[in-house]
Amino acid sequence: MxxxxxxxxxxxxxxxxxxxxxxxxxxxxxxxxxxxxxxxxxxxxxxxxxxxxxxxxxxxxxxxxxxxxxxxxxxxxxxxxxxxxxxxxxxxxxxxxxxxxxxxxxxxxxxxxxxxxxxxxxxxxxAGSVQYTIRGRYADSAHIREVVAEEPAVQELRETLRGVPEEAGYAERLRLGELVNQAVVRKREADTEELITSVSSTVLATNPHQVPAEDDAVDVAFLVDRDQVPQFEQAVDELGERWDRRINLRLIGPLAPYDFLPEV
Structure with missing residues (x-):
């Protein structure tokens, strides 16, 4: 910019x-x-x-x-x-x-x-807008437990490797790690989309960020109409309740519009 x-x-x-x-x-x-x-x-x-x-x-x-x-x-x-x-x-x-x-x-x-x-x-x-950022972390590796429960390929490989010495199953373990990582990426994408959808009626623009750490779930900046801030915060609270014990959300703001400077 x-x-x-x-x-x-x-x-x-x-x-x-x-x-x-x-x-x-x-x-x-x-x-x-x-x-x-x-x-x-x-x-x-x-x-x-x-x-x-x-x-x-x-x-x-x-x-x-x-x-x-x-x-x-x-x-x-x-x-x-x-x-x-x-x-x-x-x-x-x-x-x-x-x-x-x-x-x-x-x-x-x-x-x-x-x-x-x-x-x-x-x-x-x-004019009339302000930035908020929402960050979330998976609670107690909830995303890994979900991947194991939801992905048949992961379940199958885990069962195959049960009792196999580590040096004997190197390729399979590498493949298992790849499958888990891919599933976690999809889960983060789905959770980010759910977050954006949950507050969409109260925001003017969104800017998702890549998350830096393994247990990080979402990191999204929102440009919010000042008149809609109470409704935005309420929507975040409601999502936090739905995600209780799964994703811990943190609302940061009000902030300067670091992510939404217009090109004019």
């Missing part, structure tokens, strides 16, 4: 020569006058997050000392917390983590002014 990558690179290119401080840019939103209190800041917890405005836009920024590379866990968490706090009640365009410009003037001259119409159009598309 150009807004979070190429445009950030353009902004950082505005710095020339070695510097020991800069202005960190978190994101872009419609112009506003005040910010929530006690926002964290990247690089220096004592630096206040401020607004830099131009036209109909405001940028979320804070001063940062460049005495060390940005990238520790606390920096990333601060970046996300600023954006997600604002996203709870307004549309916000997240900049890529690590976006730094040379000065407050550069925020206007190199970011807000030349890309004003682009950002304004993006915010217009995102």
């Amino acid at each position: 150009t807004t979070r990558a190429e445009k950030d690179n353009d902004v950082q290119a505005g710095r020339s020569g070695p510097v020991d401080h800069g202005v960190y840019v978190y994101g872009i939103l419609n112009q506003r006058q005040r910010l929530p209190e006690e926002l964290p800041s990247v690089g220096d917890q004592e630096a206040a997050v401020k607004l830099v405005s131009h036209g109909e836009l405001s940028a979320l920024v804070s001063e940062v000392e460049l005495v060390r590379p940005l990238g520790i866990r606390e920096d990333l968490l601060a970046h996300e917390r600023v954006l997600d706090t604002l996203a709870a009640d307004t549309a916000v365009i997240p900049m890529r983590f690590g976006a730094v410009v040379s000065s407050v003037d550069a925020v206007v001259d190199e970011l807000l002014a030349p890309h004003h119409d682009h950002f304004e159009a993006m915010l217009s598309e995102l």
